[in-house]
Amino acid sequence: MTFYHGDLQAVRDLVREGEVHRDVYTDPDVFAYEMEHVFANTWVYVGHASQIPKTADFVTTTIGIKPVVMVRHSDGSIRVLHNRCPHKGTRVANEACGNAGRFFRCPYHAWSFRTDGSIAAIPLPQGYEGTGFETSRAAEGMAAVGAVHVYRDFVFARLHPRGIGFTEFFGESLSSIDNMIDRSPVGKLEIAGGVLRYVHRCNWKMLVENLTDTCHPMVAHESSAGTAVAVWKQQPEGTPRHPAVEIFAPFVSPYQFYEGMGIRVWPNGHGHTGVSHSIHSDYSAIPGYFEQMVAAYGEERAREILGTNRHNTVYFPNLTVKGPIQAMRIFKPIAADRTMVESWTFRLVGAPDQLLARTLMYSRLVNAPTSPVGHDDLEMYERAQDSLHSDANPWVNMQRLYDPQEAGIATATANGTTEWQMRNQFRAWRHFMAAVP
Amino acid sequence: MIADAEAIGFVLHEARLIDEQRFDEWLDLFTADGHYWMPLEPDQADPVLHNSLFYDDLLLLRIRVERLKGAKTYSQKPKSRCHHLLQQPMVENRTSEGCVTWTAFHYLETRMGEQAFFAGWSRHHLVRQEGRLRMHLKRVDLVNADSAFGSIQLFM
Known part of the structure; x- marks a missing residue:
């Protein structure tokens, strides 16, 4: 057993160039440090503007394990507030989504809050006169998170008020979100079709690593995809x-297919598989869609948009998107050995419904609690989560196609079977596992 | 015309085939255009433009059944087991083609010492084909369909 109390350097030392210590997956202390540092210092996805079209519409979610509420303020802007009453800590917004009406109202003592979190009213206010209440933390109301940035309707937040800027943090990686949005003839997405939520008894990072693990599909998914074929x-x-x-068949493509598709890494832990092609490249055309895209963008640009078939784009720390099928997953950490996977899907506004039907089928077959492909993957994560407790070797290896020069290279494209992107994520993890600047 | 007793007998037999993992016989209970549907929302009307936990046609069900038998299906090493407890089915919506049964159930799925418990209502849409009863839709509404779940590997 290792104890990391107060020793952030010891936590950072769990990450080496080609291997990471198993405590990053199993240790509750390390998990607590991730919630305090990695999830506070980075820009974490919160929700999509289409979920809260009207004033006072809200969605509740978490950033790491911190409860927050995303709400449409009366001036039309999107706010992200800590979802606790400043008085006693009661959760104020309780449903997954809804409308706050004129005010958020705490059900315990009826403190009420405007949609920017400021206090609208407290019953018996004279009870606080002369108490110094106005300089208390409670007087701030439902506190806003450190910073919010809305990028083409995708809402991200940084818990800490200071730190890396949004544009610097994501850089060129936003091109994957751009491509997903551009696939709408009117350049607009809407969350649609419900959300699938799948509880995993494993560490959240195993799921994020698996996004660019291209040496497992032909092995772990032989059972599902191989059987389908x-x-x-x-x-x-x-x-x-x-x-x-x-949908199933491309999972069991040979190693050469995955080697050739390529992996691109970006700064701050972002990256993607499928530089030249992917498992989504050869789906049947949906009647009328290409014509709509040509009418909207012109043929050259339409071909450019639809010819980009990135597989999984990792937005460090815990978001991934699949532009070609308009799907998005959030890996919500719950504990060192527990993660909630949320699979969301988008409607391409102005495009045929069959595109939504296809992404729903994909999520149902690949990422749902009932998905054969999901069962294949979870079995591997759970076996690792349990057997990492073995003391035979406390290190997990990530050396495939490692080049000692790579740590100094910010952006690169590499062989599709490299584990560079996993190392890239852990370099970012080590970087953001730091006291706030 | 389908007698109540015949419809009820079908529903009980269908659950038993699943519990005994006689999945090939179970698939044979569906019509060629049959579906197994488990919605994601209470009262869900649309299986195509809203997601579901299952919305399988016969080919997809066949893939699942063959996968469960597979030598390289590691999530079934060791295998899952399941148990249905059914309330008396009620026969409703009788038409000239067939009828729909409504059955409250408890279902338990277990593997490696852990067990997951589910409760809900099944609707079997039954028709007679070549003298035999078959289902062209089995709809399973979980009481907590919109909840988060761990793996569901077998069938309710």
Whole structure:
């Protein structure tokens, strides 16, 4: 057992160039440090503007394990507030989403708050006269998080008031969100189709690493994707192409396919698989969609948008998007050994409904609690979560295609089977695992 | 015309086939265009433009069943087991083509010493084809359909 009380350097030393110590996945102290530092110093995805179109619409969520509420303020701006009453700590907004009406009202003592978090009223206010209340922390109301940035309707927040700026933090990685939005003929996305929530008994980082782990699909998913291909081959000749088989089959592509697709790394732990092509490249065309895109953007630009088929883009620390199918997952940490995976889907405004139907089917077959592909993956994470307690070797290896020069390279494109992006994430983890500047 | 007793017998038999993991026989209870649907929301009307936990046609169900048998299906090493407890099915919506049964149930799925408990209502949309009852839709509404879940690997 290791204790890290107060020793941030010891926590950072758990990350080496080609390996990381198992305590980053198993140790509750290290998890607590992640919540205090990594999730406070970085820009964490909160929600999408389409979820709160009207004044006082709200969505409740977490940044790390901190409860927050995203709300449309009366001036039209989007605010992110700590979701606790400044009085006794009671959670104020309780539903997953809703409308606050004129004010948020705490159900315990009826303190009420404007949609920017400021106090609107407290019953029996004379009880606070002469008490110095106006200089207390409680007088701040429902405190806003450190900073909020809305990028093309994607709402991100940094818990700490000081730190790296939004644009510097994400840099070129925003191109994956851009591509997803540009796939709408009118350049607009809407959250649609509900959210699938899948509880994983493993550390959140295992899921994020797996996003760019291109040496596992043909092994771990032989059971699901391989079986889908085998069952499909038994169908009578001339059976129309099945959309589910189209989704499953590319998972069991050979190593060469994944080597060739490429991986790109960006600063601050962001990166993506599928530089040249991906498992999403060869889906059947949806009638009328290409024509809509050409009408909106012109043929050259439409081909450029639709020809970009990035696989998973990692937005460090815990968001991923799939532009070609308009899907997004958030890996919400709950404890060192527990993670909630939320799978969200978007409607491309102005595009045919079949695109939404396809992304819903993808999420249902790959990322739901009922997904064969999801079962394959979770089995591997849970086996690791348990067996990392072995003392035979406390280190987890991440050396595939390691180059000692790479730590000094900010942006690069590499062989699609490199573990560079995993190392990139851990370099960012070590960097942001620091006291606030 | 489907007699109440015949419809009820179908529902009880169907649950038993799942509990005994006789999945090939279970698949044979569906019509060729049959679906197994588990909505994600209470009272969900649309299985296509709103997501579901399951919305499988027969090919997808066949893939799941073959996967459960697979030598390289590591999430089934060791295998899951399950148990249904059904309330007396009620027969409703009788038409010339068939009927719908409504059955409250408890369901338990277990693997490696952990067990997950579910409760809900099943609706079997039954028709007679070539003298045999088959279901062209089995809809399973969990009481907490909109909740977060761990893995659900078998069928309710």
